[in-house]
Amino acid sequence: MPQIPFPGGMGPPHLPFFNHSLPFPPFFPQPSFPMTMPPYASDVVPDPSINPGGLYSSLQPQNELKCQICGREFARRTNLLLHYRTHTGEKPYSCDTxxxxxxQSGSLKAHKRIHTGEMPYQCSYCPKKFRLKGQKTRHERTHTGERPFVCDQCGAKFADTTNLQSHKRIHTGERPFVCEHCHKGFSQKQHLKTHLLTHTGELPHECKTCKKRFRQKGHLKQHERTHTGKLYFSPVHVLILIQGEKAF
Known part of the structure; x- marks a missing residue:
């Protein structure tokens, strides 16, 4: 095939597309060189400065987007690099307050709202506002009843992934949260926090009426009903009422 001349008698400009050292994906046929190119083809070839990663930056081999530590896979290389910080412990963004x-910079931005009091995300169904968009989304599911996350073991449905992951530990028996004092393990982080209070003796929940303090928030709510006159029904009491049996 005859060579097509370039303006001014010049040869083809240096373009990444025609670099012999570039690897060609297996689904592209290896071209024969020298290649011909229509006049002014450089006008339609992507500028390397716009795509610094090179022509095939989006065609990453699948194993390059897989964490070599835990095996988790990602659709974008940027997300993989951010994920590696969960293993290395790198935290380059610091709060100046x-x-x-x-x-991640986004986590720092959200954290700063604790200091500023900013709550930019308002529920679409009620006046409640939230610091994080994810908090708003999870809250709105209390209005809609949506539970999009399903356990693949028993079919139980949950409103967010955190509750699903905690639930799955019922099936696996995993107890990753361990008390540093007695080495007792727990399936949920909140259960460990509550347990630690038995070692410290702290009673963080206080009744606003009589100032009595409690270790767990649920115990405080149950106690507050002694002031309001509202009856408290535990799950056992509800079952007894439904079945029509006596409590004792």
Whole structure:
């Protein structure tokens, strides 16, 4: 095939597309060189400065988007690099108010709202506002009843992934949260926090009426009903009422 001349008698400009050293994906046939190119083809070839990763930056082999530590896979290389910080502990973004550090700039931005009091996300169904968009989304499911996350073991449905992951530990028996004092394990982080209060003796929940303090928030709510006159029915009491049996 005859070579098509370029303007001014010049050869083809240096373009990444025609670099012999570039690997060609297996689904592209290896071209024969020298290649011909229509006049002014450089006008339609992507500028390398716009695509610094190169022509095939979006065609990453699948194993390059897989965490080599835990095996988790990602659709974008940027997300993989951010994920690696969960293993390395790197937290390059620091709050200039309290000094707390974060692995992502978005997490720092959301954290700063604790200091400013900003709550930019309002529920579509009620006046309640939230600091994070995810908090708003989870809250709105209390209005809609949506439970999009399903356990693949028993079919139980949940409004958010955190509750689903906690539930799955019922099936696996995993107890990743361990008490540093007695080495007792728990399936949920909140259960560990409550347990730690038995070692510290702390009673963080106070009744606004009589100032009595409690270790668990549920115990405080049950106690507050002694002031309001509202009856408290535990799950056992509800079952007894439904079945029409006596409590004792």
């Amino acid at each position: 309290c000094g707390r550090s974060f692995s």
